[in-house]
Amino acid sequence: MSSEKLDTEVRQDQITQAALNLIASHGFRELSMVKIARKVGIVPSAIYRHFKNKEEVLDAALDQIQERLHDNVGIVCNETSEPLDRLKRLLIYHVKLIRESQGILRIVLSEDIYDGHSERRIKVYNIIKGYLDKIDKIVSQGQQEGKIRQDRDAATISLMFLSIIQQAAILWHISNGKFDVTRHAEKAWRIFNEYLEMK
Amino acid sequence: MSSEKLDTEVRQDQITQAALNLIASHGFRELSMVKIARKVGIVPSAIYRHFKNKEEVLDAALDQIQERLHDNVGIVCNETSEPLDRLKRLLIYHVKLIRESQGILRIVLSEDIYDGHSERRIKVYNIIKGYLDKIDKIVSQGQQEGKIRQDRDAATISLMFLSIIQQAAILWHISNGKFDVTRHAEKAWRIFNEYLEMK
DNA sequence: CTGTATTGTGAATGTGCTTTCACAAACGAT
DNA sequence: ATCGTTTGTGAAAGCACATTCACAATACAG
Numbered sequence: 001m002s003s004e005k006l007d008t009e010v011r012q013d014q015i016t017q018a019a020l021n022l023i024a025s026h027g028f029r030e031l032s033m034v035k036i037a038r039k040v041g042i043v044p045s046a047i048y049r050h051f052k053n054k055e056e057v058l059d060a061a062l063d064q065i066q067e068r069l070h071d072n073v074g075i076v077c078n079e080t081s082e083p084l085d086r087l088k089r090l091l092i093y094h095v096k097l098i099r100e101s102q103g104i105l106r107i108v109l110s111e112d113i114y115d116g117h118s119e120r121r122i123k124v125y126n127i128i129k130g131y132l133d134k135i136d137k138i139v140s141q142g143q144q145e146g147k148i149r150q151d152r153d154a155a156t157i158s159l160m161f162l163s164i165i166q167q168a169a170i171l172w173h174i175s176n177g178k179f180d181v182t183r184h185a186e187k188a189w190r191i192f193n194e195y196l197e198m199k
Numbered sequence: 200m201s202s203e204k205l206d207t208e209v210r211q212d213q214i215t216q217a218a219l220n221l222i223a224s225h226g227f228r229e230l231s232m233v234k235i236a237r238k239v240g241i242v243p244s245a246i247y248r249h250f251k252n253k254e255e256v257l258d259a260a261l262d263q264i265q266e267r268l269h270d271n272v273g274i275v276c277n278e279t280s281e282p283l284d285r286l287k288r289l290l291i292y293h294v295k296l297i298r299e300s301q302g303i304l305r306i307v308l309s310e311d312i313y314d315g316h317s318e319r320r321i322k323v324y325n326i327i328k329g330y331l332d333k334i335d336k337i338v339s340q341g342q343q344e345g346k347i348r349q350d351r352d353a354a355t356i357s358l359m360f361l362s363i364i365q366q367a368a369i370l371w372h373i374s375n376g377k378f379d380v381t382r383h384a385e386k387a388w389r390i391f392n393e394y395l396e397m398k
Numbered sequence: 399c400t401g402t403a404t405t406g407t408g409a410a411t412g413t414g415c416t417t418t419c420a421c422a423a424a425c426g427a428t
Numbered sequence: 429a430t431c432g433t434t435t436g437t438g439a440a441a442g443c444a445c446a447t448t449c450a451c452a453a454t455a456c457a458g
Contacts, residue, residue, distance in 0.1 A: 005424050005435050029228075033416060045417075046436050054416070125373045156386040159370075160363060167362035174324045176317070187355040195394045204405050204454050232446060244447080245406050253446065 003042050011050045014040045016060040023061070024101045033057075059123070066127045068097060073134040083142025084196060088189060090135070091165060095185050098169045132158050148196045157196070164188045202241050210249045213239045215259040222260065223300045232256075258322070265326045267296060272333040282341025283395060287388060289334070290364060294384050297368045331357050347395045356395070363387045 006014075018039040022031050033054060037044040051057050076089040135158040142148035148157075165185055172181040205213075217238040221230050232253060236243040250256050275288040334357040341347035347356075364384055371380040 003436065008435085011435085032414080034414085042435090043437055044415095045419090045438080048417070049435055121373055121375070125370075128370065128373070152390055153386055156383060156390065159366065159383060160387055160390065163362040163366035164359060167358065167365050171324075171327065171358075174320055174327070176320070184355060184358060187352055188359055191351055191355065191359065191394065195390065202406060207405085210405085231444080233444085241405090242407055243445095244408080244449090247447070248405055 003046075008050050011040070011042075012060065015047060015050060015057060016064055019057050019061045020064060020101070055120075058120070062120075062123055062127065066130065069127070069131045070134070072097065073131070073138075077138070083138055083145065083147045084193060086138050087135075087161060087196075088193070090138075091161075091185055091189055094165050095169075095181055098165070098172070098181065132162060135161060142196075149198050161192065164192065202245075207249050210239070210241075211259065214246060214249060214256060215263055218256050218260045219263055219300070254319075257319070261319075261322055261326065265329065268326070268330045269333070271296065272330070272337075276337070282337055282344065282346050283392060285337050286334075286360060286395075287392070289337075290360075290384055290388055293364050294368075294380055297364070297371070297380065331361060334360060341395075348397050360391065363391065 015036060018036045019031060022035055022039065033044045033047055036057065037047055040047075047057070051060070072090060072093040076086045076093060079089060080086055132155075136154050139148060139154040139157050139161075143150045143154060165181070168179070168181045168184045168188070171179045214235060217235045218230060221234055221238065232243045232246055235256065236246055239246075246256070250259070271289060271292040275285045275292060278288060279285055331354075335353050338347060338353040338356050338360075342349045342353060364380075367378070367380045367383045367387070370378040
């Protein structure tokens with residue numbers, strides 16, 4: 001009952017995707033090599049042909065998340081050059097990302113992903129920091145252009161911006177979809193936008 | 200090598216405290232009956248004299264967290280009757296709570312605490328909702344008194360308020376204390392306060 | 399002082415997990 | 429077609445864990 005033999009590159013991709021989907025749908029706690037293997041259609045030990053260990057699989061999954069976040073920023077920056085529009089669209093994309101791949105961002109927040117190993121912690125911190133930096137750039141540019149009030153810290157504004165969605169996403173998840181993220185995001189954005197525009 | 204025999208009530212308290220401290224310092228993932236027992240000074244199986252299983256221990260720990268959150272609200276409401284002052288102080292107490300008992304609030308956010316069992320998920324949701332309701336009351340009252348602008352949803356404002364600290368707390372933790380929560384809380388509060396005061 | 403309920407102990411069970419390893423099947427270059 | 433490399437397999441080792449159970453120590457009521 002042998003599976004088809006595939007290149008390491010292909011398998012690595014499949015394994016990473018499987019891991020991401022499993023985390024998204026059943027949480028980090030439920031993630032096991034057995035389940036990843038089942039989803040890919042191979043046997044657990046076969047994973048070790050393509051990754052050194054579970055750690056490496058997780059790292060690859062984190063890389064994917066980072067990519068998706070950065071992609072979103074790239075997209076909105078291409079779509080419009082208006083700073084406030086960029087932020088608004090980024091908010092929408094972020095919410096969409098959360099809704100589509102359930103927990104993909106809660107992964108970043110999940111306590112358990114660190115598991116004592118501080119390298120992973122640093123990696124996660126850098127992912128968030130990288131994302132925040134990009135938001136920061138949008139804000140700073142908006143301030144220079146006079147489109148966003150200049151009397152407040154760009155970093156603080158950026159973090160507040162991220163906080164809005166993130167916390168809502170958590171509530172959304174815990175409530176089993178009962179809590180309306182999109183609605184909250186809209187309302188919160190109105191408040192935030194109004195503040196940023198103030199002179 | 201027998202331990203002193205103590206009443207179930209006392210042991211339940213010790214066990215709950217031990218569990219909370221362990222989660223706070225080493226995360227939810229690391230929590231085990233063995234470690235709880237070691238901290239209390241008894242043998243793992245002895246825990247089962249006082250709790251039916253691990254689930255019950257966790258539930259007791261969650262109850263404790265809820266209590267602390269509600270206590271904070273009670274304290275600030277006794278300290279002052281000015282809505283904005285109440286919020287500001289609550290922010291400070293919240294940050295303090297986070298700083299003191301490391302991860303006590305990340306527990307609420309931790310993916311793994313649900314572990315598939317939806318009862319626990321509901322319980323956590325209710326804890327947050329209860330806390331948010333109390334914040335909501337402060338905001339609503341402030342709006343009625345004309346101390347807080349009335350053209351925005353109290354619920355949205357409350358959630359934004361909570362988000363500010365919560366996300367910062369997460370960053371603080373991930374960065375191993377490098378990120379300055381207190382500083383961010385202060386800056387964010389200034390922004391938030393200014394907005395709420397606007398007519 | 400005696401008997402009974404309560405609390406603690408150590409060993410054992412069972413489960414699920416990651417990881418290793420010898421071996422087998424498929425592939426690719428020559 | 430063949431040989432070496434890559435990928436997949438199944439079994440097993442080894443670990444941590446929650447939980448159970450018979451038994452021992454302790455407290456306490458009468």
